[in-house]
Amino acid sequence: YFASALTQPFERQLEKLLRLEQVRVDPLLIEGEADATTRLTLGKEVTDDVLVVYSTNLEQSGTDIYRMQWKATRRLRVSVDSGVSGGVGSDLRYTRRFWFDRPEGDESGPASEPARGVSGPVEDTGETVGVLRIEGAGPGGADLIDRLPLRSGGPFSRAKMLEGALTLRRHFVNEGRIETRVEMRESRRGDGVTDVVYHVETGPKVRIEFDGIRRKDAKRLRKRLERLWLESIFREELYNDAITEILSYFNDRGFYAADVVLRDEMEDGGKVARFAVDPGKAVGITAVNIVGVESLSEEEVRRQMLTRVSTAFKKHELVPSVLEEDIGAIRSLYREHGFLEVAVDPPRVRLSAEGESAEVNLRIREGSRFTIGQVTAPHGLSFPAQELIAWSGLESGQIFRPGGLVEAESALRVALDERGFPDTRIASRVEIEPQRVDIALDVATGELTRVGTIEISGNHKTRDRVIRRELLLEPGDLLSRDRLLQIQHRLYSLGIFRSVRVDLTPSGGGDPSLHKVTVHVEESAPQRVSVGVGYNTEAGLRGSLSLSNSNVLGRNRRMAIQGGASEINKRVEWIGEDPRLFGRRDLQGLVDISWLETEQVSFDERRFSAAARIAQKLNERWGHFVRYNFQDVDVLNLLDVGAAEEQ
DSSP states (O other), X not given: OEEEEEOHHHHHHHHHHHTOSEEEEEXXXXXXXXXXXXXXXXXXXXXXXXXXXXXXXXXXXXXXXXXXEEEOSSSEEEEEEEOTTSSEEEEEEEEEEEOSSOOTXXXXXXXXXXXXXXXXXXXXXXXXXXXEEEESOOTTHHHHGGGSSOOTTSBOOHHHHHHHHHHHHHHHHHTTOXXXXXXXXXXXXXXXXXXXXXXXXXXXXXXXXXXXXXXXXXXXXXXXXXXXXXXXXXXXXXXXXXXXXXXXXXXXXXXXXXXXEEEEEXXXXXXXXXXXXXXXXXXXXXXXXXXXXXXXXXXXXXXXXXXXXXXXXXXXXXXXXXXXXXHHHHHHHHHTTTOTTOEEOOOEEEEOTTSSEEEEEEEEEOOOOOEEEEEEOOXXXXXXXXXXXXXXXXXXXXXXXXXXXXXXXXXXXXXXXHTTOTTOEEEEEEEEETTEEEEXXXXXXXXXXXXXXXXXXSOXXXXXXXXXXXXXOOTTOBOOHHHHHHHHHHHHHTSOEEEEEEEEEEOOSSOTTEEEEEEEEEEOOOEEEEEEEEEETTTEEEEEEEEEEEEETTTTEEEEEEEEXXXXXXXXXXXXXXXXXXXXXXXXXXXXXXXXXXXXXXXXXXXEEEEEEEEEEOSSSEEEEEEEEEEEEEEESOOOHHHHHHO
């Protein structure tokens, strides 16, 4: 038959609209079926590792599948399902990708995690560490030396010396000595050696107590304060910071009038810091009054705010941090309408006598609206100044918007990129006059860049022509960053590379614009094996095995064979797919051959199916496909003719 099919871009829009992680309309065979008919599949992630899936056959009723899948590890999955074969089942599936014929010298495997905590090159002072000592740390001080990033005899670095002080402080804070002070002293001997001494004042052990709040809140606050104190350096501010953190905790939950009092008590040689907390009542909002809105509609201003009036159905609570964000959003709105001098006075909050509700009052001072005055661009480039200004979209008399200036720079950068200047740099200068902004576009285009030669590296298995057909580049073509990004995207979309990098280097010779384009790829392991075992209340014990190759003969063709067996059915299936049929990006071919033997209640069924499909992508949203399906069904061991006819 011939039918319209939803393609991936439209599926992605449905995913966003429905807030689902998986939306597929795909004419492929699924486990337990012998006909490659079109199925609608919807998936929703409950957690990062749990996916709930619903799938239905659009051409046949009674074939709905419900499945919950838990990703136990990267290779191990556990699923519970109810569907085609009836009953409820559970499966354990192990999947692994591998190289059957790994080329010599290729060590690609699972991608390694990027190094953490490395922000740049290590500071090199040319000095070494001499004496490294910790004073005042007590009997365990010698053991703490091993935790320091500096080593006696190793290179000296002030950054590592500071990191060592923080390491010592965290150690003592974790022991409950939150008032610990760590001082560093460095002394140079004059022979390239620096001695480092840490002096520690541990202070007493401090026990934290909370009065007046629930145990759950106390537990959360204790964790927040521990994180706060681990990063705190100045112990004089420890308790003030703690009070601020506690107030913030309750303010963010709508307790606008919360109050905290600290009481210090000495106890058994230690110290107790007791925070008496009065959360008060959650404060609802009865009114949000805005004055000073003249040039914009008050409705548009209110749409920027999350601080809203409570209704009969929902109580909106007053949260200071949200109110501050609302004020920032109002300022941004006005500035994007040309009011660069807009100001919003600090909000005035009027609490009710009972402390349960509040009225918020905002005053906006709009100021003058600014327009674009003179727009200039440099002369002497490859393009006239007026043409550069036209590409930016800036015109004298337009309302000046900070965001609009960013958009103009981007539009100009794209225009120059398309014309072979990928290294263009733009830095605009603005001069603010009364109610006018003059803009000077500082443009540095760099050198014209064109394709000289094209080289490919890293493809041990994949054929060069598979990669070259995705490049859409010929010697002499203009080069742009956008085109290079498209190349990366197209190669990644093949699904056979785990890394793609495109480098440009001057070709040399008499033409400085010519560059060698080198495409570096790292291939993913093409073979995959998947083994599953499980149980179904109708089918009993069941098992499955799947073998696939995503890059057959290095041509980016896919082939898979899978089989399964249970107490009531056996099946074998072979699938072959060519995502670039006849070398065309818009054509995809698929062949599916399967054999299924099923034990029904009153007869046995043996089914042979073969299906072929050719799909064509018409545009970014739509495509169509044509499919031919052949089935040969044998009925065996017939016990009840009437029941067989009904089924």
